[in-house]
């Protein structure tokens with residue numbers, strides 16, 4: 364386990380260095396970017412090993428798996444991020460248990476999170492996931508629906524809109540994702556003036572494309588494979 368811990372620590376350090384370099388190149392402060400280590404399908408022991416090196420932000424995609432890991436790792440200081448597709452009937456397992464939900468993509472889901480969060484002490488921070496390329500198989504709302512969902516979410520109690528998230532189409536060449544990232548930044552500016560509030564976060568960039576994402580303004584990058592290695596298949 365010591366070896367695995369060192370391996371994860373080294374990989375994470377390398378990613379941090381590349382993030383910092385990309386940030387500086389873009390005239391940004393590396394401190395403004397949170398590295399979310401995406402641990403889905405990797406064992407809880409990997410999260411523990413990396414958390415013991417001081418890493419706090421972890422992203423999970425599947426409700427049951429995430430809840431199980433949270434139980435196993437309850438003694439650790441972890442800031443959990445929910446980044447996967449979420450059905451509104453499962454919102455009750457997520458509200459209040461994750462520092463940030465990145466993947467709100469419907470009015471129904473926002474309402475379910477709001478309802479559940481209302482009974483809790485802390486406000487649930489959320490991002491709206493936007494499907495910029497309009498790919499049919501991808502989650503996220505289409506751009507045309509963003510203004511009305513943002514408006515509605517701003518009115519809801521228990522949840523707080525803090526930004527936008529996107530998952531670009533897969534490209535072999537990371538530069539091809541750049542227009543998607545700059546578009547998300549423009550959409551955030553648009554929503555900010557629409558609702559009259561500042562939205563601090565842009566969640567964008569993964570293993571293959573986090574450099575252009577940071578250059579385009581990402582404040583949260585979600586990196587799995589670069590840190591943990593290839594994911595085992597989902598059973």
Ligand SMILES: *Cc1c(COP(=O)(O)O)cnc(C)c1O
Nearest residue numbers: 401446569570571585586587588
């Ligand atoms: C799995 C996943 C990631 C991490 O992807 P990698 O390519 O392994 O870095 C990031 N974001 C979302 C939404 C994911 O589902």
